[in-house]
Amino acid sequence: MKKWGIAFLASLVVLVLAACNDSAVPTKGSENNSELTLEEVYQKALERQNELESVSAIVDMEQEMSFGSGEEAIEINSKSDMKMDMITKPLSVYMEGTIGTGDQEAAEELNMNLKMYMTEDGLYMHDGLEAYWTKLPTDDFDAILVQTAGQVNAAEQLEQMKEFISDFKFEQTDSSFILKLDTSSEKFNEFMLGQLNLNEMLATEETQQLLQDTKFEKVGYEITINKETFDITEMVNNINFTMNIEGESISTISNSKISFNNFNGVEEITIPQEVIDTAQEIEY
Template identity: 30%
Template sequence: MRTKRYAIGIAALLAVTMLAACGKNDNKPAESPSASPSASVSASPSASAPASPSASAPSAENSKLSAAEVFDKTIEALKPINSYNLSSKISQKMTPANAETITNDISMDMDLVNSPLSFKQLTNITSNGVAQNVEMYYTKDGMIMKDPSSGTWMKLPQEQTDAALAGMNQDDINPSKEMEGLKPYAGDLKLEETDKAYIVKLDASGEKFNEFVRQKALENLQNLASENPDFKIHKVDYAFTIDKQTYLPISADINMNFDMEFSGQQMAVDQKIAIDYSKFNEIKEIVLPDEAKSAVGASQ
């Protein structure tokens, strides 16, 4: 059970960390969250993205941008973004030393408003063939969730809410702040482009990325921090698809393979993350469904 808890926890950590690193504005309808970089590029840029002055056609100047310059422009484009939708899929295999592999498939659809912080999150977790759906809201009423077993809506106690929100301060969930965390590796970025999108790629393999991954883990999972885990990165590939007109992210694909050790336990992790982004600044407010307002302690 302990190992399974870490399997779910690390999956959630990497979903939040890597998608935020990509630009954390997200959630396209769940029709195609597993799009690969090539599939994402073939689609037209998100119709919901705010128009930019250069929205007519890519200029000759744009075509000469470096990968680092595109990354910087995306950071700037994300700064005024206060809300977005994120759709993600995670396929993960975790193999503890001398134990059978744990397989997790996680899909998440999230509407998020940065200020004041509020969100709606729908998550489906299938672990070794056992599925569970979780529906959760965080608003001025607190954190309200539907019990997966009984279907009853309940309000989490403050201490549980605080634990769930740990690490989700404004800087942590601000897309541009998270992307800035990758700027020390700007020299490792590679750029490809199509008529409508840039594809910024990063091979984040090697010793120099170990501390980056470790710090992100400690920031986002307090229960993991107490274990003081060590990470050894074998392979991490990023591909960020960015709208050429708006410089806002369309999608991200992250493939990673690493070893982690905590409390004397070793675990090999292999996972693929696919993220779609949409509804930039379209979400004005997170509203509880009527049936959730009956949760114990929730405001009416």
Template identity: 30%
Template sequence: MKHKSWMIISLLFIMLVSAACSSAEGEKAKEVFAKSSEASKSLDSLAMSINMTQNISLQSPKGTDTTGSMPMNMPIKTTIDSKMQMDPIAFHQTIEIFGQTVEQYYSDRGMYMSQPGKDGWFKAPKEIVEQLNQVSAAQQTPAKQLETLQEYVDEFNLEEKEDSYILSFSSKGEDVQKLIKKTMTESMPKELLPEDLLKGLTVEKASYTLTINKDTYYPEAIESAMDFTMEMDGEKASISQEMSGTYSKFNEVGEITIPQEVIDHAKEMPGLSSLPQ
């Protein structure tokens, strides 16, 4: 299996699924959902913090466990701290995984990043930037994510707290399978989402909880849990994933620019002409 394929799936779950009965409750849920979607469209900037834990079990075609090049006997923990500007799209984020840290800048001037174990900054090839432009960061804003899930709002339950609304969703089998595949297909260009990857994806169950502020209707927090399997290149991976995230600094981030020093001293990134499949 191309091990980075499941990483693409995992990141998509982080980026795409950050939204969110008796008939009365259902109507109220629709109202909260619609107001949150509308409020999110007016955002100029925000900060996002994500914590994710994955447990992965790989099997070879003969059914024996294999670790490949990745540690499979311990949880894989990932954290992402990001600041995002909406128009024009730009972000600055730090990703920690496997005990290593990667810092990234992205804007209309390109994408620049640090690399573990290497000094200085590296500029992503033009081909990668073009692919990232297709997966526009606008697709990952709260407004777009809420819009993507709007047709599923009837399946969300609503709980009202003193300062917030909590929308929750839980599903198994074919329903959640359709939701995930539809969301991925609509949000990713075909060259980054090979057909055999989608065919080999089976989502067993998923649950999401979205907290929305009562005053601003901005999303404040999300929690999700998901079990899914991937089959590709004769190998099968079973993945159990838990994720929690918070949104903050609404319209407070300001303009995000790539430091001129980073641009001036960045080296070309060798040996990579496209995003991993």
């Protein structure tokens, strides 16, 4: 569970963009309309992204997971509220917040406080249920660092999303460009599986089989870009997927919103020496 928890936290760092050649459709009531095409907007956003040295974000995520049927049906809900600071070079991340979980039979929701540091010195996490910090083993950390660095690379994301260019809708308000994608295609299912392919971090036959038995039934993206600065200010992601584990079907609905702010305002992320000195390495 520790490894999955760390993978979840690392995945919140991901930024996604896409491009096409149509100009944005104005939303009702908007007056400050731009004739820029999505391709042009993307290029400007990409240039801005490459200049970005740091950013902060507020992450809200809700998830509903259900499995079983009849009297044996179980539904588990979780909600996370996180704050994140990130420096791009060298990649450094600090996150803190809460994750709440509960099921239909629980008298009250279980809330857990989380903190995480990720720098070149390692990945350290405190989950509030234990009185000490934990450290990810070096081999696993190296894999996460490489993967996360690739995911926050906007140019790499564009290359991966090229085949879905025609599926995006492009809109604009007075202050923002909005990119939207809603799909359930088999092609996108394969793409999402590729994004979740954590070979380096979770290189087991069981994990690979789990990914192969996962189907994305609905995927929705909404990405908001500031018209003046071309910063990504918000990303909304709604995903419905089903996975089969030992013959049991588990359905998950995941909705998340990431609001970005404080562009180039994060000066330094340093792991406190006390955390480094007292952390216990995770054992699986």
